[in-house]
Amino acid sequence: MSAPVPLRLDFWCELQCPDCRAALADVAVLRDRFGPELVVELRHFPLEKHKHAHLAAQAAEEARAQGQLWAYVEAVLVRVAELAAAKGAAAEKLLVDIARGLGLDADEMELALIDGRHILQVDADEAEGAAIGVKGTPTYEVAGKLLDGSKDQTGLREQIEAILTDRAADRHT
Numbered sequence: 651m652s653a654p655v656p657l658r659l660d661f662w663c664e665l666q667c668p669d670c671r672a673a674l675a676d677v678a679v680l681r682d683r684f685g686p687e688l689v690v691e692l693r694h695f696p697l698e699k700h701k702h703a704h705l706a707a708q709a710a711e712e713a714r715a716q717g718q719l720w721a722y723v724e725a726v727l728v729r730v731a732e733l734a735a736a737k738g739a740a741a742e743k744l745l746v747d748i749a750r751g752l753g754l755d756a757d758e759m760e761l762a763l764i765d766g767r768h769i770l771q772v773d774a775d776e777a778e779g780a781a782i783g784v785k786g787t788p789t790y791e792v793a794g795k796l797l798d799g800s801k802d803q804t805g806l807r808e809q810i811e812a813i814l815t816d817r818a819a820d821r822h823t
Contacts, residue, residue: 656689657814660791662775662784663692663723665707666700666734671727673788673799676807684814692723694775695787702733702741704772709745709759711768716754725752793817 661677663670677690692710696703706726713722725748726733736744742763750756762768782791786800793813799806 657684657687657817658792659688659690659810659814660693661690662695662779662787662789662791664695664697664700664703664787665710665723665726666703666730667697667727667787668730669800669803670788671730673803674724674727676803676810679807680810680814683811684818687818688814692719693779693791694772695779695784695789696772696776697787700734702736702745704769705741705763706733706745707772707775708763708766708768709749711771712759712762713749713752713754715762715768716749716758718752718754721752722749722754 659677659680661673663673681688681690692714694707694710696707710719710723710726713719726745729744729748733741733744742760745763746756746760749759779789783796784791785798788799788803790797790799790806790810792810793816795813797806797809
């Protein structure tokens with residue numbers, strides 16, 4: 651008998667979005683509640699109004715390549731106001747400094763931001779998000795349902811928990 655397929659939650663996020671920073675607490679609660687049964691996948695949806703969001707998404711992909719995606723995402727979102735205020739090359743410097751602070755290879759991070767090796771991944775996420783109806787961040791996709799938290803996150807975690815609990819129960823029967 652094969653192992654059951656884990657539950658999946660796609661978290662459509664933008665790393666210059668203050669609401670995404672707040673949403674991380676809900677994501678952490680869901681991870682704790684469901685443990686290894688739940689795979690939370692970060693999906694990028696950089697918004698045009700945030701000038702450093704696409705660059706930050708690329709940096710997050712480099713952090714993923716270096717095995718530190720979630721730690722990096724959390725560290726960037728903690729400094730979302732600083733990123734928003736950064737002018738010109740200061741945004742790239744901030745993203746590289748965050749990587750350095752986490753013990754990532756900062757030189758490789760800087761090179762990734764220069765050579766654009768993760769642009770296609772970020773663009774693919776953005777295109778897929780637009781195709782399925784993502785309009786803002788944070789947005790969650792779970793069991794084929796899209797839950798938009800970009801205007802109000804009230805009750806979203808509870809809705810997601812209910813969907814995941816039902817899915818987990820179905821898998822175990």
